[in-house]
Amino acid sequence: MNNRIELKNHQQEMFNFRLRLFIGIGFALLLLGVLLGRFVYLQVMRHSYYHTLAEKNRISIMPIVPNRGLILDRNGVVLAHNFSGYTLEITPSKVKNLQTTIDELAKIVDIEPRDRKRFKKLQAESHDFETLMIRSRLSDEEVARFAAQQYRFPGVEIKARLFRDYPYSDKTAHLLGYIGRINQADQDKLEEKDEEANYRGTDYIGKTGLEQYYEDELHGKTGIEQVEVDSAGRAVRILSRTPPVSGNTLILSIDAKLQEIAEQSFGNYRGALVAIDPASGEVLAFVSKPGYDPSLFVDGIDADSWKELNESLDHPLNNRVLRGQYPSGSTIKPFMALAGLYYKVRSPTQTISDPGYFTLPGNSHHYRDWKPGGHGMVDMFKSIVVSCDTYYYGLATELGIDRIFSYLSGFGFGKKTGIDLDGETSGLLPSQEWKQKHFKQKWYAGDTVSVGIGQGYSLVTPLQLAMATATLANGGIGYHPHLLMEVKNSSTGQIRKLENSPAFDVKIDPESLDLVKRAMQAVTQPGGTAAQASAGAPYTIAGKTGTAQVVGMKQGEKYDASKLDERHRDHAWFIAFAPVDKPRIAIAVLVENGGHGGGTAAPIARRVMDYYLLGKVPDAVKVAEPAASAVPVVD
Secondary structure (H helix, E strand, O other), X not given: OOOOOOOOOHHHHHHHHHHHHHHHHHHHHXXXXXXXXXXXXXHHHOHHHHHHHHHHHHEEEEXXXXXXXXXXXXXXXXXXXXXXXXXXXXXXXXXXXXXXXXHXXXXXXXXOHHHHHHHHHHHHHOOOOOOEEEEEEEOHHHHHHHHHXXXXXXXXXXXXXXXXXXXXHHHOHHHHOOEEEOOHHHHHHHHHOOOHHHHOOOOEEEOOHHHHHOHHHHHOEOEEEEEEEOOOOXXXXXXXXXXXXXXXXXXXXXXXXXXXXXXXXXXXXXXEEEEEOOOOOEEEEEEEEOOOOOHXXXXXXXXXXXXXXXXXXXXXXXXHHHHOOEOOHHHHHHHHHHHHHHOOOOOOOOOEEEOOEEOOOOOOOOEEOOOOOOOEEEOHHHHHHOOOHHHHHHHHHHHOHHHHHHHHHHHOOOOOOOOOOOOOOOXXXXXXXHHHHHXXXXXOHHHHHHHOOOOOOOXXXXXXXXXXXXXXXXXXXXEOOEOEEEEEOOOOOOEEEOOOOEEEEOOOOHHHHHHHHHHHHHHOOOOOXXXXXXXXXXXXXXXXXXXXXXXXXXXOOOOOHHHOOHHHOOEEEEEEEEOOOOOOEEEEEEEOOOOOOOOOHHHHHHHHHHHHHHOOOOOOOOOOOOOOOOOOOOO
């Protein structure tokens, strides 16, 4: 056997060993480097990010909803305020069987069919993860009953919330408006204005009226509370708190008692009333009758209540002061007289013979006066006192529509007044251009005749007529009507007053103004069309009655209210200001289907002026229903 000796290459083996060792160490160092790099990335470079995430798990940011600002009248009477109460709320996404849950809840707390319908409406308008109210204003007993069985109702909870209350209810509904749940349209507007952060945790926002117009003043500033929570999400302690800032208090020019008297004075009539301080434009009373209960909308109105309001023949949701457009009737005559004097078409002493009708040259059509047989010889003073239609048919024809449009627009006719409420309409002061644009027809002389007595195409809102009356009373200086008088800062208590500045200046000769004012004062004296308006008054009243046709009459046909449906009878107007020498109040009253302004509208105005000027509260604030009569309407 041959012995073989195998020699090992120790040097090569050592080299291979060291190579493997270095590779292993290098790989370990590489892994350590990657781990260290990741550690540096997470703990140093991304420290703020992950620290924030960790804090979010530990700290909950809770919005604190501010108290909504109060709304007061000029004397400090509360018109809108907040009160706390309990609500029963459901999160649909956390409830397995919603209908069964509501049925079981109804055995513990009182849930009416109206509540169920309102909940369904809210559910249709919201996301499943949102918390929706099924009952509001729970009693303490109901809260206790539910609390004892809350374990049976996952996704159902009781919350303490602030509610908005309107003590005067329907009497101030069209003035104040109401708040309602924030919907998608509201959310979009908040995002456009970059204000969504200030509404976190807030469910309600102003929807109409002053609640909407002054939302920025009333809402306030949302606070923030940092709360440490445990793994189960339960609050452990409060880490920091930025308190909310309550909304500011609005102090209105409205007199609540005056508002109440005015509203009650309408009795069962529908209509509108606006009272203004001529020297400032402050609105003293703002009545649209009938009104509605604004609290119906705060929590979401149910279908039955909405149908009742929306389909009512009385149209309680219609703000007649802002949006009601009516023929002005003879209330336009004082302004037409001023136009005639301004353009020197008529002089104060110039007379016309009134046979009881007016005819255009070359036309046999009779435009009839309200008084058959006419008023005999009539000058400008008498034309206002007895409300002679024939006089103003002729005056309008001599002026022409262009000059009528130019002068009357200076009083605000055909324009929005600029009051601090949304939704105002502009009425209609017609012109040749307007008719051509809307009807593709030229303007005819007969169109002008009707405008002269506030009929035809002409339309006014009660607010416009009140502003025009205030401007006349103030010698041609007109102020934009406004409801807000002062704003009280909720934090500092500092009061910011609204500055008044004239909106326009109508050129009125002092002698012409004196003539028209004296004639309007005579309207309320024996022989005038509103003779009872100033009976026994210790102050002087200047006024003008008006009748606005609802349905047209055929040629030669006499007006007979007894043959007409109540809603087809004429509307009654009355405008006035007092005292005549130094007016403190100007007023416009419209009574829908009220007939003669002197019989229905003027007594309402008198009650309002008596309270405002004398502090006199009427014993009975009710307007007597006039008897249907075939007697010609006194305009």
